[in-house]
Amino acid sequence: MSIKALVWGENVHEHSNADVRALYPDGMHETIAAALTESTGIEASTATLQQPDHGLSAEVLEQTDVLLWWGHAAHGDVSEEVVDRVQQRVWEGMGLLVLHSAHFSKIFKRLMGTPCSLTWREAGEKERLWVINRSHPIAAGLDPWFELPQSEMYGEPFAVPEPMETVFTSWFEGGEVFRSGLTWQRGAGRIFYFGPGHETYPLYHDKNIRQVLRNAVHWAANSSPAWKGIENAPNRPTAEALEPIEQRGLSLHKDGEEGFR
Ligand code: ZN
Secondary structure, X not given: OOEEEEEEEOOOHHHHOHHXXXXXXXXXXXXHHHHHOOOOOEEEEEEEOOOHHHHOOHHHXXXXXXXXXXXXXXXXXXXXXXXXXXXXXXXXXXXEEEXXXXXXXXXXXXXXXXXXXXXXXXXXXXXXXXXXXXXXXHHOOOOOEEEEEEEEEEEOOOOOOOOOEEEEEEEEOOOOEEEEEEEEEEOOEEEEEEOOOOOOOOHHHOHXXXXXXXXHHHHHOOOOOOOOOOOOOOOOOHHHOOXXXXXXXXXXXXXXXXOOO
């Protein structure tokens, strides 16, 4: 069974800037989707901010195994209702790849619970990505390091929670370093943040970047059934305990009642 990946693009710079449009005539989301389908086992489709429900209806999300998110200029235009829906699906097990300036997206900040701020500079400088977790599936097929001749500098401090794993660390020509490939789990869902992807450089045409995205989709896909109701906290009555136990001491709750959540 193929992994169903959905590439969400804010799709604003491609229409407002001729240089971005020249790099991505069909939009960054289409270029990213094309990179994913170079891998057997991934079916990729796209959605954009401008569509009804931003292309992220409950039905669409229900059919999505891994969602990729690129946003920058219009984070504030994303509806809270859609953010709630995406968060719920991540909790249930949908994978989420957060790309470049989506560090400031509503969904990423919500899932991290921290400012997600960083330092930055747009000087077209070289970025060298070091694979610092060589056996990680997201780094499969990569050399020990690779370079991007022109990139936007994203630097520390990156105000995110301590990650589950650090896959890449970047060095920039100007001297900064940045944890550019990080993983977390929220509920049943796997999350990967990947730094490179500034809109005015051809980064989503780069073969190593495309490899990372394919690898990350495979890593984030959860083949187990969605964990529906993960947000519920049901009471397990004393009388129904697997081993017989007696009620001791005081309880503010009656057996089986809906408790505080
Ligand atoms: Zn950027």
